[in-house]
Amino acid sequence: MNNDASLRISLKIAATTGYVLGALIIFGNPAEVGAETITFDNKVLGERGYAFDGSGDGRADVIFTTSDPLGFNTVGPGFNMNYIREPGLEGSAFINPSLRMDFVAGARSSLTFDFALSTPAETGFATIKVYDSNSNLLASRQGTAQFTFNQQMRSSFPEARLSVNFTGTASYATIGFTTDAPRYIIDNLQYDSPKVYGLYIGADSPQFNVSATAQKVATTFQKSLPGYAGSSFLTTGVSNIDITVDQVSTEIGRLKKLLKPGDTLITYIAGHGGPVANTSDETTKTAADEAIALGEHTYVTDDQLAAMLSGMPEVKKLTFLDACKSGGFWGNNSPSDSGDLEKLEKSAMFAAALEDGDTHATIFSHEGFFSLELIAGTELQKDGYALADTNKDRNISIDELDRWFLSKPLRGGGPVSGVVMGAGDIVDDVYAHTQRVNLYNLDPNEGLMSGTAPDVGALPVPEPATVYFMILGIGIVLFRRRVAGLSEVGKR
Numbered sequence: 026m027n028n029d030a031s032l033r034i035s036l037k038i039a040a041t042t043g044y045v046l047g048a049l050i051i052f053g054n055p056a057e058v059g060a061e062t063i064t065f066d067n068k069v070l071g072e073r074g075y076a077f078d079g080s081g082d083g084r085a086d087v088i089f090t091t092s093d094p095l096g097f098n099t100v101g102p103g104f105n106m107n108y109i110r111e112p113g114l115e116g117s118a119f120i121n122p123s124l125r126m127d128f129v130a131g132a133r134s135s136l137t138f139d140f141a142l143s144t145p146a147e148t149g150f151a152t153i154k155v156y157d158s159n160s161n162l163l164a165s166r167q168g169t170a171q172f173t174f175n176q177q178m179r180s181s182f183p184e185a186r187l188s189v190n191f192t193g194t195a196s197y198a199t200i201g202f203t204t205d206a207p208r209y210i211i212d213n214l215q216y217d218s219p220k221v222y223g224l225y226i227g228a229d230s231p232q233f234n235v236s237a238t239a240q241k242v243a244t245t246f247q248k249s250l251p252g253y254a255g256s257s258f259l260t261t262g263v264s265n266i267d268i269t270v271d272q273v274s275t276e277i278g279r280l281k282k283l284l285k286p287g288d289t290l291i292t293y294i295a296g297h298g299g300p301v302a303n304t305s306d307e308t309t310k311t312a313a314d315e316a317i318a319l320g321e322h323t324y325v326t327d328d329q330l331a332a333m334l335s336g337m338p339e340v341k342k343l344t345f346l347d348a349c350k351s352g353g354f355w356g357n358n359s360p361s362d363s364g365d366l367e368k369l370e371k372s373a374m375f376a377a378a379l380e381d382g383d384t385h386a387t388i389f390s391h392e393g394f395f396s397l398e399l400i401a402g403t404e405l406q407k408d409g410y411a412l413a414d415t416n417k418d419r420n421i422s423i424d425e426l427d428r429w430f431l432s433k434p435l436r437g438g439g440p441v442s443g444v445v446m447g448a449g450d451i452v453d454d455v456y457a458h459t460q461r462v463n464l465y466n467l468d469p470n471e472g473l474m475s476g477t478a479p480d481v482g483a484l485p486v487p488e489p490a491t492v493y494f495m496i497l498g499i500g501i502v503l504f505r506r507r508v509a510g511l512s513e514v515g516k517r
Contacts (some may be wrong), residue, residue, distance in 0.1 A: 026187065034100070040146050041127075045327055048110045051459075056256055059217070060215055060216060060217040061079035061080045061086060061213040061215070061216055061217070061218060062079060062213060062215050063077045063078075063079040063086075063087060063213075063446045064110070064212065064213060064216065065077065065099065065112060065113050065114045065211070065212055065214075066112065067099070067112075068099045068112055069096075069097045069098060069099045069112075070096075070098055070099070071096040071097075071098070071099070072097055072169045073090060073091055073092075073093065073094075073096045074088065074089065074091075074094045075088070075097060076089075076191070077089065077091050078362055079214070079216070079218075080218075080252075081082045081402075082253075084129075084251065085127055085129060085495065086124050086128070086129055086130065086218065086220075086251065087127065087214065087216070088126065088127045088129065089114065089124055089125070089126050090123070090126075090127070091116055091117075091120070091123065092120055092126065092450065093116055093117045093120050093123070094459075096116075096211050097115065097124075098115045098116065099111070099112030099113060099114060099115060099416070104181075105175075105178060105179075105180055106173075106180050106181055106182070106184055107122060107173040107174075107175050107180055107184065107259065108139035108141065108173070108184045108212065108213070108327070109139055109140075109141045109184055109187055109210055109212045110212055110213070113210040113212040114211050114213060115207060115208060115209065115210040115211075116208070117207065117208065117209075118142060118143075118149075118202040118204050118206050118207060118208055118209040119207065120204075121133075121201040121202070122154075122199035122200055122201035123200055123201055123202055123209060124200050124211075125139065125197055125198070125199050125200075126197060126198050126199075126200075126214070127196065127197040128195060128196065128197065128198075128218060129218075129219055129251040129252075129285065130214065130218040130219055130220075130251035130252035131158075131194040131195060131196060131219050131252075131492040132194070132195040132198075132216040132217065132222075133193070133194050133195065133217055133218070133219060133285075133286070133287045134153075134190065134191070134196070134217055134218075135188055135189060135190045135191070135215075135217070136155060136188065136189050136191075136198060136215070136216050137186065137187070137188040137189075137213075137215040137216075137479065138153070138187060138200075138211050138212070138213060138214045138215070138478055139168065139184065139185070139186050139211065139212045139213045140168075140184065140185060140187065140200075140202075140209060140210065140211045140212075141170060141180075141182045141183065141184035141210050142170045142182060142183055142184075142202065142204050142206035142208075142209055143182055143206045143207060143208040143209070143210075144170075144183065144204060144205055144206035145180070146183070146205065147169065147170065147171045147172060147183050147245040148169075148204070148205070149169070149170050149171065149183065149202060149203060149204025149206050150167050150168060150169040150203055150204070151165045151167065151168050151170070151185070151187055151200060151201070151202050151203070151209070152165060152166070152200070152201050152202075152203070153165065153189050153198055153199070153200050154188060154198060154199050154201075155189060155191050155197060155198045156195065156196060156197055156198065156199075157194060157196050158194075158195055158196040161194075163191040163192065163193055163195055163454055164189050164190065164191035165189065166187065166188070166189040167187075168185045168186075168187035168374075169185060170182075170183035170184055170185045170204075170453050171183050171184070171185060171275070172184075173334065190347070192288050194219060207297060207474075218251070219252055219253050219285075219287040219288050219289065220252045220254040220283075220284075220288045220289070221246070221247055221250050221251075221252050221253045221254060221288070221290075221291065221480070222254055222255050222256075222257070222280050222283060222288070222289070222290055222291070223243055223253075223255070223256045223257065223291040223292075224256075224257045224258075224259065224277060224280060224290070224291065224292050224293070225239035225240075225242065225243050225256065225257070225258050225259070225260065225293045226239070226259045226260065226268065226273060226292070226293065226294045226295075226319070227239050227259075227260050227261075227262070227295040227296045228260070228261045228267065228268055228296050228318060228319050228320040228321075229261065229262050229292075229293060230296070230297060230318075231416065232386065232391055233294045233295070233296060233297070233386050233391050233392075233393065234386075234390060234392055235260060235296050235393075236260035236261070236262060237392070238295060238347075238392045238393060238396045238397075239258060239260055239293060239295065239457075240258070241396075241400055242293055242345075242396055242399060242400055243256040243258070243279070243293075244300065245399075245400045245403050245404050246403065248404075248405060249402075249403050249404060249405045249411060252289075253284075255283075257276050257279070257280065259272060259273060261319075261320060266320065267319055267320025267321060267322050267323040268319035268320055268321070268323060269319065269323055270323065270325050270329055271331075272470070273282045273319070273329075273333065274326055274329075274333050277290075277292070277333045277334065278333075281336070281337060284336055284337060286339030286340065287339065287340075287341075288340050288341070289340070289341040289342075289343060290334070290337070290340055290341070290342050290343070291343045291344075291345070292330070292334065292342070292343070292344045293316065293343070293344075293345040293347075294317050294325070294344075294345070294346055294347070294348065295317075295346075295347035295348060295393055296317050296318045296319070296347075296348055296398060297317070297318040297348060298315065298316065298317045298318070298348030298349040298350045298378070298384075299315070299316060299345075299349060300313035300315060300316070300353075301313060301314050301315075301316045301326060302314070302349060306470060314326045314328055314353075315327045315350045315351065315352075315353035315380065317346065317348045317351065317355055318348075322370065326355070327353060327354040327355075327365040327366070328365065330354065330365075330366070331354075331365045331366050331368065334366070334369055335368075335392045336456075337369040337370075337404060338371070339370075339371070340371065341371045341372075341373075342366075342369055342371060342372045342373070343373050343374075343375070344366060344372070344373070344374045344375065345375045345396075345399065346374065346375070346376045346377060347377045347384060347393040347395045347396045348376075348377065348378070348384060349377075349378050349382070349383045349384055350378060350379075350380055350381065350382070350383075351376040351377055351378050351384070352376040352378055352379040352380045352382065353365075353379075353380030353381075353444055354366055354374060354376065355367050355374045355376070356368065362364065375399075375508075376397075377393060377394075377395030385455050398430060398433050402429050402430070412429065413425055413429035415428065415429070424473065
């Protein structure tokens with residue numbers, strides 16, 4: 026991929042159509058992903074906790090738990106039912122609440138489920154309560170089970186469909202029953218979880234294998250992040266074809282059309298970085314804008330990227346920058362200037378270097394150390410957790426991300442000959458260190474991808490973790506320096 030002398034814009038996972046325009050090869054379109062439905066087709070016997078996949082991607086999306094010592098079962102109420110289709114999920118109706126369901130990626134707007142009660146009376150009802158990640162009640166609703174008719178045949182047991190609407194993002198919900206029936210069964214849970222879309226940008230150079238690394242980062246996120254819905258790649262091999270700012274803007278614009286409140290947009294950019302002539306009133310460390318190269322002749326600045334990502338106040342924006350000077354893309358948290366990514370709502374930036382610092386790559390594979398640590402920390406292990414998730418609650422916080430990165434040895438080098446922003450650097454780095462910076466305007470205890478991933482203890486289910494990286498802090502720039510005597514480095 027990285028040696029191909031053509032620009033790529035490739036959209037995977039939710040790809041559909043394609044077309045060719047001039048020298049650009051463009052294929053695929055990210056598609057809007059609708060609501061998920063869990064039909065409880067997995068047979069469960071005696072489990073007090075069980076994870077179901079509602080999106081069909083092989084990952085757990087909703088985790089059901091009960092305090093019933095006998096656990097859940099999937100023995101249904103019979104075949105003459107209109108709402109319930111066996112097996113369903115069945116348990117004791119005498120425990121209140123009878124069950125809890127935790128949404129790994131959260132849920133929004135509404136929840137709908139079918140239920141039935143093992144009683145000959147139409148007096149029993151269900152109550153659903155929906156909570157956010159701080160256990161604030163978002164909404165509740167009750168519904169009474171009644172006999173239904175199909176071709177003049179009465180259902181075997183009273184049943185109903187219950188829906189509840191709410192604002193915000195739900196972390197979990199409980200269902201309880203008021204009835205003389207000993208057992209309940211639920212089926213067809215419908216919910217809409219927040220989605221994650223990613224845009225991966227970079228131009229290869231003789232020193233940096235950006236396109237291959239971008240693919241690895243995207244693949245890791247796809248496998249580990251709940252709600253991941255689609256990837257878009259805007260990369261080029263070592264060639265005379267440059268990515269343009271207009272192309273970056275177009276791709277972000279396409280993704281904006283898919284994003285809804287509560288969704289997450291990941292923007293990953295890697296390559297050479299450095300200062301360019303100042304075009305704004307910002308007052309940061311260096312008297313210039315910061316930029317990341319998109320080829321030998323083009324680059325994107327901090328001002329341009331901030332403008333592209335604006336206009337989405339209810340979308341979480343996570344930006345990963347593996348380039349020298351990339352810390353300057355945040356700004357300085359000053360209320361007196363126009364600023365950069367700091368001015369965006371619900372924004373977090375994760376940079377490989379301070380505004381006046383450098384980042385480095387391995388000398389053999391030419392992959393950035395920052396990106397490699399990003400992959401290592403977010404990749405799911407055999408136990409179903411990411412390494413950055415140190416407390417194993419499936420909700421990597423900003424503090425955990427910071428500790429993860431700081432536990433890794435810093436890589437770096439000495440003086441570099443060549444031009445930082447060019448594609449022809451001659452790299453000869455020895456014994457230095459990379460500066461690291463943390464800036465964000467999100468809740469430091471929030472899981473940066475889902476924001477709602479539940480703590481369900483040691484359930485043996487393969488939920489994806491969120492993500493780790495270097496964080497960029499509110500109003501404060503935190504950086505730590507270390508020296509690692511490593512010679513396998515290349516400076517951006």
